[in-house]
Amino acid sequence: MKKENFMSMILGTIGGILFAIGMCMCMIKEWNTFNQGIVVGAVGLVVLLLMLFVRRKMQGKPAIKFNRKTVAIFILAVVGALVLGVGMCMTMVWQGLLMQGIIVGVIGIVLLQSLIPLCKGIK
Incomplete structure (x- = not known):
């Protein structure tokens, strides 16, 4: 290693x-x-x-190097993590929001997965 x-x-x-x-x-x-x-x-x-x-x-x-792309990727990462966290809170902490929390969590996961092609590109 x-x-x-x-x-x-x-x-x-x-x-x-x-x-x-x-x-x-x-x-x-x-x-x-x-x-x-x-x-x-x-x-x-x-x-x-x-x-x-x-x-x-x-x-x-x-x-x-901080340019527009770096800042946009950072903002997307923060928003994706927050959306995923809100979805987790909706399912585990707040009462009666299980299905809505799952939907919000999946949206957060999709936002975070969109970082891969933005950072690495598609070949």
Whole structure:
């Protein structure tokens, strides 16, 4: 295993777990940890962003160039993740919205899958 893959795996796991725990802390009312959940989730996001920069540095690639395509891909990724998350909340947290939540979740998955041809292209 290459160093950049190992570092990405470690930082991705840590960041993903922190982000997931933070979101659980925000969503589960019985825990009474909304504010702490925001902090833990933000730390998870920072670790995930750090992973991106560390990986690019280890691969010898330049920093990310921000152009219209990069910004559009980022916005689509955020919207897709939010739509998928709302669909999950509708099915698991909010009462009586199972079918609507499944539909919203599938829309979120389709939005996230549309990132693949946008980033890699179709050959």
